[in-house]
Amino acid sequence: MYSYSYGYGDLGEHMLKSFVMIYLVCLMGVLIVAVGAYVLKSYGLYKIAEKKGMxxxxxxxxxxxxxxxxxxxxxxxxxxxxxxxxxGIWMLLLPIAGNLLVAALVLFVIVAVVFAMLENFVAGSFILSAILPVFVIVFGIAGTAVSLGIMVAQHALKVFVNRRIYQGATEDSMALFHAVAGLFVPGYEAVCIFYYSRKYE
Structure with a gap:
């Protein structure tokens, strides 16, 4: 008798297309900002190196x-x-060492879990079943602590390095402020290095 066609499928498809379009525009914006920051920072470092005669x-x-x-x-x-x-060596080695250490801990936990599961399956050992969660939690906490420690060391080193670079163009308190702000504000480090490369002595 009566036929109602609401077209919900078309609405869903339209919303999906809109979402994908917004996502692509945002992704393109992030890419443009990242490339811009890369160029600014590289140019700034290049100019500072030239002025220092490196x-x-x-x-x-x-x-x-x-x-x-x-x-x-x-x-x-x-x-x-x-x-x-x-x-410079430490700025390269810290992230590599941190990632390798965390990967080794994760691999160790995975191997231990697989071994314990096989042992439990074959021998029916309930002791391993009780110890395994504690083991995984302890190594998970250890891995997280190591990862955080290395990340803190890496960021601290970056602050020391950038502060030292900025000191060639501004007073120490401003150099420290900009070095710390560069950790928290995306693109800030690139803009500072570019800006101070023009004022570098």
């Missing part, structure tokens, strides 16, 4: 090498009573 200033444009070069631009860094002579 060799291989072009290294500021190459990924990963740029991280090392940024540390080397800072030169020797005093941390308490100790001096860090090659901060």
């Amino acid at each position: 060799e291989n200033a072009w290294a500021a444009w190459i990924p990963f090498v740029r991280t090392y070069y940024q540390g080397e631009l800072a030169g020797e860094i005093e941390i308490g009573r100790k001096k860090l002579k090659r901060p």
Whole structure:
């Protein structure tokens, strides 16, 4: 008698297309900002290296090498009573070491869980069933603590390096402020390095 056609399928399809379009526009915006930040930071590091008379200033444009070069631009860094002579090496090694250590812990836990499950299945051991959750929790906490510790060390080193770089163009308190702000505000570090590269002495 009566036929009602609401067309919910068309509405859902239209909403999905709109969502995908918004997502792609946002993704494109993030990509543009990331490329812009990369160019600003690389150019700034390049100019600072030129003004300091360092060799291989072009290294500021190459990924990963740029991280090392940024540390080397800072030169020797005093941390308490100790001096860090090659901060560029540490800026490269800390993330690698952290990731390898966490991966090793995760792999160890996975192997232990698989072994315990096989042992439990074959032998019917209830002791392993009781110990396994404690084991996984302890290693999970240890892995998280190690990961956080390395992340804190990595960010602290970045602050020390950037502060040292900024000190060539501004007073110490502003250098520290900008170095810390660069950790929390996306693109801030790139803008600061670019800006201070023009004022660098």
